[in-house]
Amino acid sequence: MSLAAYACDAAQSRGRRHAEPPAPTRTEYQRDRDRIVHSTAFRRLVYKTQVFLNHEGDLFRTRLTHSLEVAQLGRSVARSLRLNEDLVEAIALAHDLGHTPFGHAGQDALDDCMREHGGFEHNLQSLRVVDELEERYPAFNGLNLTFETREGILKHCSRANAQRLEAIEPGGVARRFLERTQPSLEAQLCNLADEIAYNAHDIDDGVRSGLITLDQLGEVDLFRTFHAQALAEHPRLQGRRVLYESIRRMLSAQVYDLIDATGAALRAAAPASADDARRAGPLVAFGDGMRTRSAALKGFLLRNLYRHPQVLAMTGQARQVVRELFDAYRAQPQQMPPDFAARENRARAVADYIAGMTDRFAMREHERLTGTRLLT
Numbered sequence: 001m002s003l004a005a006y007a008c009d010a011a012q013s014r015g016r017r018h019a020e021p022p023a024p025t026r027t028e029y030q031r032d033r034d035r036i037v038h039s040t041a042f043r044r045l046v047y048k049t050q051v052f053l054n055h056e057g058d059l060f061r062t063r064l065t066h067s068l069e070v071a072q073l074g075r076s077v078a079r080s081l082r083l084n085e086d087l088v089e090a091i092a093l094a095h096d097l098g099h100t101p102f103g104h105a106g107q108d109a110l111d112d113c114m115r116e117h118g119g120f121e122h123n124l125q126s127l128r129v130v131d132e133l134e135e136r137y138p139a140f141n142g143l144n145l146t147f148e149t150r151e152g153i154l155k156h157c158s159r160a161n162a163q164r165l166e167a168i169e170p171g172g173v174a175r176r177f178l179e180r181t182q183p184s185l186e187a188q189l190c191n192l193a194d195e196i197a198y199n200a201h202d203i204d205d206g207v208r209s210g211l212i213t214l215d216q217l218g219e220v221d222l223f224r225t226f227h228a229q230a231l232a233e234h235p236r237l238q239g240r241r242v243l244y245e246s247i248r249r250m251l252s253a254q255v256y257d258l259i260d261a262t263g264a265a266l267r268a269a270a271p272a273s274a275d276d277a278r279r280a281g282p283l284v285a286f287g288d289g290m291r292t293r294s295a296a297l298k299g300f301l302l303r304n305l306y307r308h309p310q311v312l313a314m315t316g317q318a319r320q321v322v323r324e325l326f327d328a329y330r331a332q333p334q335q336m337p338p339d340f341a342a343r344e345n346r347a348r349a350v351a352d353y354i355a356g357m358t359d360r361f362a363m364r365e366h367e368r369l370t371g372t373r374l375l376t
């Protein structure tokens with residue numbers, strides 16, 4: 001199927017920071033996707049977590065499986081809206097590359113440690129990974145991705161960081177935070193796909209871990225509707241199939257709502273090009289009803305799962321691991337690999353080093369440097 005006028009077209013890309021000859025058989029966005037899949041940071045996502053720690057169970061989502069789910073949802077919506085699937089896939093697979101070990105607890109702790117040194121923000125770190133930290137090419141640092149993939153990776157950015165980036169790369173990926181325009185429709189889509197994916201899989205992981213129950217989920221309108229529907233159609237359904245069938249229906253309803261509401265918004269705004277779409281305000285969105293229901297689900301997960309005493313006990317220790325690692329490497333940079341130890345901006349080198357760690361490597365390093373074993 002051909003791309004819509006408002007889709008990003010690889011042939012019209014704003015290009016890469018370092019010019020490269022085109023690939024003989026692949027578009028520029030396919031190439032971005034391939035570079036991301038082969039990167040070191042991507043491989044590490046398998047041992048990084050969102051809510052549950054990697055060693056707590058083999059069945060919980062990791063950042064890798066989460067990213068694959070975001071790519072799947074994103075591609076499927078992109079195809080129905082005639083957006084660029086390859087670009088959506090590249091952004092989705094890269095969107096979490098800058099995450100620290102131990103999910104948000106790790107990121108918050110590292111941000112605290114970096115308070116006097118420019119802070120730490122995971123979206124910006126994802127961009128640093130693909131722009132600077134990957135070392136794979138002879139002629140440049142990073143993966144040298146296209147503007148459009150990098151634009152999608154930089155999902156949020158503070159004004160101060162946007163000004164800093166704009167000074168280095170005038171008119172680049174930070175400009176939109178200063179001009180308050182939207183990223184491409186493909187990037188907008190990845191944000192929604194991310195949200196749909198984690199809401200659904202956190203219910204799944206939450207119930208299977210025993211931290212939340214189907215009974216509790218009865219207070220969530222979106223879940224209750226599809227749970228009742230699944231049982232009405234399959235009265236003898238039991239066990240985990242009830243959960244899976246309810247989540248499957250809930251996911252589909254969100255995806256179809258997103259396709260319908262966005263399709264209507266696109267018909268109304270009728271952007272004639274990808275740049276037109278960037279200026280048109282947010283166009284990829286749920287309808288009003290689904291937005292409210294999805295927000296209620298998110299609120300439920302925040303109250304009942306992310307702030308569950310068992311999760312909070314884990315995040316408290318995770319923060320301690322990150323804080324003590326930061327102090328240890330700052331005091332003894334020779335404990336880091338030589339290329340990190342040699343960097344002039346020591347605090348940033350330490351933050352980059354810690355951010356790149358998997359959960360288990362961070363725990364091992366923490367034990368080696370402090371003699372204390374946490375999170376086991």
Ligand code: MG
Pocket residue numbers: 066095096194
């Ligand atoms: Mg995500």
